[in-house]
Amino acid sequence: MSLRILQSNTHDAENRFEISLREAFELLKPQLKPPFPLTIPSPLEYSKLNQAILFGILTQPQLAKIHITHLHAIVTDGYGLFVSLVLKIVFELYPKLIELVKIQLIWVSSKLVEVSAVGVDSLLIGLMRQIVGGDFSDGNLWLCVELLRIFLSNWDWLLEEPLLLTSALFTYLRLLGDHYRLLDSKFEALKRMEIDFCVTVLRNHFNLSLRIGRDLVRLLQDLVYIPEFKAIWKDLLLNPSEFKVQGFTDISQLYSSRTSSKYLLLRITPEMEMQLRFLLTHVKWGFQNRYQTWFARKFLCRPEAESVITDIVRFICCAHHPPNEVIQSNVIPRWAIIGWLLKCCRNSHVEANTKLALLFDWMFFSERVDNIMNIEPAILLMVNSIPKYIDMTQNILEFLFQLVENYDMQRKEVLVKGVSTAFDVLVRKGVVPSLEALSLCTLLSPLLRKKFSYISSNSALAVHLPHCSAPPPPKLSSPSSLEMQMSVSTKLTPNSPPKETGVSTSAPVINTPVAPCSPKDIPVRSPIDIMEDLVQRLGEFIKRSIDLGLQILEEILLSFARHDSQSLDAAALASSVLHPEVLACQVTEAFTSNGYEVFPSLKSPTKFDYDNEIQSAATLVICTFIFCQDKRMQELITFWSKNGYLVGPRFLSYASRLAHEANMISGLRTLKRENSITVTSDPEIPLLKHHIDKYSSFMSARGEGSPGVVYIDFNNDSKLIVELVQGAFASYKTFLRLSSLSHKENNTSLAKFLFSDLTSCCQFEKKRFKELLCDVFRYLPDLSTGREEFVLLLVETLDYADLVVLQFDICLQRFSIFSEDTDTISRMVKKSCSWGLVEQQKFWALMEYDQVILKVRMEKVVKDFFCLGLLDPVVHSIAIAGLLTLCSRHAPTPELVSRIMSLPDDNFEGFAASVLANWVASNGLMLFNSLAKCLEKIDNDGNLVFFIPSGGKINPLSISRFLRFLDEQGKEHTDCVTKLCTSIPEIKAKLADAAAAQIGR
Template sequence: MSSKLLRIAAHEAENLTEVSLREDFELLKHKLKPPFPLTIPSPEEYLQLNRAILFGLLTEPQLAKTHSTHLHAIVTDGYGFFVSLVLKLVTESYPKLLEPVRVQLIWVTSKLVDVSATGVDNLLISLLRQIVGGDFSDVNLWLAMEMLKVLLGHWDWLLGEPLLLTSALFTYLRLLADHYRLSGHPKLEKLKRMEIDFCVKVLREHFNLCLQIGRDLIRLLQDLFNIPEFRSIWKDLLLNPDEFRVPGFSDITHLYHLRTKSRYLLLRITPEMETQLRFLLTHVRWGSQKRYQAWFARKFFCGPERETLIPDLIRFICCAHHPPNEIIQSNIIQRWAIIGWLLKCCRKNHVEANAKLALFFDWLFFDERVDNIMNIEPGILLMVNSIPKYVDMTHTLLEFLFLLVDNYDVARKDVIVRGVSIAFGTLIRKGVVHSLDTLISCNALSPLLKERLVSIFPSSKSGASKVLNPACLPHCSLSPLTLPSPPNTRSQLSLSKELKTPASTREEGLKNKVIDTYSCVLDSPLSNCSTVVKSSESQDDIIFNLVQNLGESIKQSYKVGLQTLDKILVLFANLGSEMLDIAFRCDSVLTVEALACRITDAFKLQNYKMFSPLDSPSIDSNFDDEIESATAVVIRNYIFSQNERMQKMILFWLENDCPVGARLLSYASRLAYEVNLMGCTMDPIDTNNSVDLSGPEISLLKCHVDEYVSFRSSVQKGSLDAPVSISTVNGGLVTSLVEDAFSAYRCYLVFSQNILHKEEDGALGKLLFSDLKSCCGWIRKRLKSLFCSTFSYLSDLSTGEEDIIQLLVEQLDHVDVVGMQFDLGLKKFFMFGLDSNIISHLVKSSLSWGFVEQQKLWLLMRSEFAVSKLQVNKVVLDFFSSGVLDPKVHSIAAGGLLMLCSCCAPTPELVGTMISLPNGIFQDFAATVLASWAVSNAMMLFDSLANCLEKANNKNEDVAHINSGGMRINHSSILKLLSFLNKEGMRSISFPNKEFVSIPEIRAIVTAASVAQESG
């Protein structure tokens, strides 16, 4: 039975909650229409009525008001049981709810709020948890919008529910940080405005309730500092705390010392995420965690912005999941290891820095009387256990922690130093680690880091003098820690004294100076650690000078010009976020558009056009534009960094009508083509098989790997990744680089779709088709690889897409089609998928294609469906029920179906379809298929045939009364099969659980049944 509430796959069992609701609805359906009975239901009947009414409310929107009235009439428990049913459905099954059911669910929730139903606050909190961070899908944005409407529409009631009010504030502050980064999305603009208004209203009017959130309120607000309304709130938090009219709140330090309760940190991960993480941390043993981690990443980090979930997950693991001693002492995977993996999953600088801040946030203000040591345990264990194998992890985490100590809030640095020092002391005293000797004695760590460690926790000084002797240490330094602060952060400590003077005595200019100063401090920890370290107040000047000399570098040597361009892009993409306000001046070369223009003009003077089509004439026939051009340098840097500024830069060329997407797709597909030539294993986890990059046929791949190694080396200091060198390159890394290239292309599609405001033609599949079409005009040699890699790496955008499949059969010759048949037969990818409706539509559309294209289509379909689980019978039925068949138009499709059916197994469903096809233009179709099965798979055919006839006979032994419950059996197909068997010398057929039956006997019975069916 198809579900009316949930999307349930064919392999999934029915949902027990839905079964319970549906059964009671069917049982009491006659009682759910007026006039309602006046009798008082028994306790059991009352529960059944609640379940029945809920099912009716969710599946019969046209009767929703009637069901709602009925519910109000019978309720005796303040709606407690009814709300518990809705809450159970939301918690267990919300992601699977059908779209109309979700709409009704929000309507029902709003009505429950109207009557102040018992427990409705918990229902609203559960719905808030279902809004996924970093998810910009219409369904997710719709839920965020609808929940805001419910909350704002019941404002007075909401003020009486402080936990719900603060939970909603926490949720929308966090969502707004993601939403505000994305501009140009029409639906998002209205939502962002509503989110800003709601959060500001709560913060301004009810700050006393907001304090319940604790110190994580600061962590959320700092992500919103660039929004004018929140900048004003920051100004009052620092300068005029009396504006919030909260007795006892006189300084932001008060908020620092309030621990955030775990219930708030649970808000930003869905129940499904929570379940999977808790399973991972309570049942999965060391050595078995990789496949679970890979599944989790595919499930929850698949979108271009979904990695912003990582800081939320780390806060949850640190503060909301505290395993018992049995787990800690067992061989179950530990929290620190999962956090280390999550940090490795960060690709963007601001996400990586936010993730580190989430790990160390409680360290900064730790108070043993208030805070739980389990909140800071993962940080120290991750640093200690990363030595010696992953010492880079230890180095960057310690470096980041001390940068927080120095820069997070300079005016209150003493508070932070005390917090971190107490954290170290508590961890040692409680036995989490025996001492800090493991860190201090590590020769791979910088001596400056060790000195800072000793200075912030003096108790570790004993025995450290010998360790810190420069003669015993490698020649490494941490000079960035001693660099002067950027101009905006100077004299911060002196300015902090001015904060304590009455507001009326300060000049407005001083206020603005303090606010600008603090904004720089807040931005600092949100940058990648290595970025903060490498930035200086003159970095924008360095880039400016390089750009100014770009033209001269190109004149000196084209190769030197490319090297200069590469340096510019690496510096520009990794420019620290604390430098952005300084660097991105209106007159600066560091604006994205200005830099792109400079690059374009510099190479144009040398007769090179950026992002020109690959079929453009070239001065040098040996020039390979995908390897040794400025465009290739830009593409590689975009793939390696996937930086937001790099995205905006390539958008500049897109807006100037350059085929940017086609160039990116061509580049990625060529990488896949050359990897295939090498025969590398397509498993990015495989790190053992070495590769040989010396062959001339893999020139782009060799260049890409070399540039990747160079890129990683340039950002290695302070990075979380393990060192990469050309000697460590293996098949796993190479194939992973190909995946990254297609991932970058996918991000480009999303980015261009959102920014360019495309509507119908802006669907990702349409954009992909446009780029594929352009590539087909350029790269005739590797067209097959272009389509194969598209179906492999962009399957969700290409599988079953009619335009792409038609383009394929038009462009590929028969040799390439045969090659694709081999790939489909080995399940390397899928072209058509398993949706029979999509395939039937494709078959009907293909009838207007050329004969050659149709033949190629059916060859490919046959190869895929021979090894897939598609229900071919539905495709056959759709074809033969499409109307009047024309042998001149439909002959190739009929022949293709004939080959397809003949190579499929004769299942009862497919055999039943065959014997029910009516006579028509292709009246021998069914008999031919049956005959082919009689030769290739006779036993299964006769088993299925007997099964079908038994059902058609409706369990009546008299075959003359065959009636298939409305399906008319075409007995002539069976008779033709019998004639074929007779000619083959087969005199009888063995049916299951029966003796052999002679063919003349079967013929007589079937003929009689045919006459009876025609007369009846």
């Protein structure tokens, strides 16, 4: 049977290139064995000899060293011809290669690197392109590992090839985004190699990494949940000097650097590239379905393969720019293929990343640097999806605004300028005749059209959405009746710039309540008409004074919560401010048109006279929701939340600060008054005072309290304060439940929403984050206690000083961090072994106190841990130390003692004896009583038949070490220990051997 390099079926025609290699090999076979001829070959002979040697290397691994030696002896062109032959195999034939040939291909590539062959960098780049995105098969992962080994083994040479180095960095950053989400232990070694390689390049050679351009930011953003990359991300944003690159002072410099298409080609296999270029160059409109179906079956059939859609969209936007004759023909356009690919996304994470790939260049667009073809597909997809696929237009447009507002809140002006420039250039260059198709589209929600008009007219985007580290919120939705009937009374003048966000310190402060029915301002009409007028004129009041605007908003919210909408028919309600979505849109419009935010970011107050957690519309909305949770208030706050506003983080921060200030009042002095309750004026608890004032106002408005100012004695009314704090957290939990129901994936747990809000708070509330975490564990234990992500965030974020305070709280039983469920604890202990050393130390420092109080079944935890297999001294040392402390602090019950005595010997052979020795000192009587009980349940073979039902057997070596400890300490053996030793043959034999050794000495 002839040698082959390709897999083939009976009906497949032979590959011509394979035939040429085999024919050269058969022709020159006598010359491929030592001794080699000394004659200089002609150019034709040299070409045939290179083909023959390559075929021999690939098909005869046992003779590969001889063939490569032969190649070294004859080479006259720096291996250029030989490398070109290998490149042809890599680019055209790799998927069909026999497995043995693939192994030989990697081997010969490593040998070519060793001699610095001409073009070997292109060869390695070609091999990296054959790593298929979203493919977790053994062969694909093997290729990842082998190429990494080549790079790491030839590090000095790699540094001399900047394009190859940055290509490898780009490739493995992208692959790591997929691989790190895999939980199978067989991927751990690969993930660690990828992390170490990428971190080394970024930390030590960031000057070269910058050559990738802005897509480096996109890749790093997808890896911020990995601790090593989280640190890099923080330095990139806050401390760029850490990278020691002269002239690099801010991440915005990276934003302005366009990524070359050669990097974006790296994540598209040559076969995929060929099929996509054919589809976008030759397939006509109306005939694309069969090609799309074939492409999906070929490249997108596996569930995990969906992640490659992001790379395909990036390739189409930035690496495939069709000529004018194709653009003007009836060939399927790029935007239509991208629309189809977006419809193929089933995973929300992939969908968000795909939209980011489509719109990424919009945020940083510069006519001088960027190519208009990179942004053309998105605008054409939005315009051409109207009206048949309006959801597509709305989703993309909304996602673009979310990016502008959230991608980098500190440099938002850069993003606003980029998107505004993109719209301007697209119209000026004639890609679209105008933007009226979007600005005048009544199928889009009014709020979305307003945002579009601001951004497209070079105005700052006034509506603020959540930060990009959290998952993108669900799409904006609004009923068609609202779209058709809602009108906004106050319009933004396009040429008038918005005011600076924040509360003006020069604005007059109004300390008396505004009379909502003053004849001078509002005529006496029905309560609904009064509320309508207040809403319509809210923008005017805010323009006069933000304090006045907030007082008017409070009146509106109280009226909204008070009135019943059941008396209105559906048509009237759809256009009335009693409709939650109508009210939300008009309130948002009133604030944004004056340069303020409805839900501003959680910034620490710089002055006491401005605290945006008190003096903001968000606080009024949250307060009203806490005190009134009827259906319309739920719909109102949910509308803001599902459209991307910072409702959740603001709500959580509000409740946490309320709890913090409530805990402080025990040390404050108060003054009692007869028949009244004293209000403290201490500036350290302003939010609590504010909350109580709003509570009083709400109760008075509902007729459940006396009008006027209500005074609270914080010493005598502690029960009320506790109820208010608990009510705030209960309301927040209700809000989480509403968010979960409105989420497009209804199986999303409340804990995930809570964690998302918590991480968002972490970005702004660093000084109060400890209190925030404690409050989450204290007031929302069912959503946080014993959950890995919360514990990991805790140990990553808090320092050792904060940890000590947490230990105090745990000992005082104010809250618990870990679950009482033994299986959950065991699972978390195992997971913690993959964390950083510092995080593990903090984890066990907390576990030590928490689990002793909870009295978890330690015998089950110990068993599960030691069942992991042979323990690694490096990986598991901190966990072993923690278990040692934890077991020593637990009482030596018969169950725990029997489990400890049955632990196997491994790299931590002294563990069991150490635990027993600690118990001798701390609880000796109970230990020996437990040993006596264990002895009653030991059979003749030393099996603990009762306490270890699975048939565990006493480890005689552990008992021997324990006895040696007792002897060395001069402690007398109790009867039970002596009986234990003599009743188990292995222990008796060990003791006899030890005695004989002593006599011999």
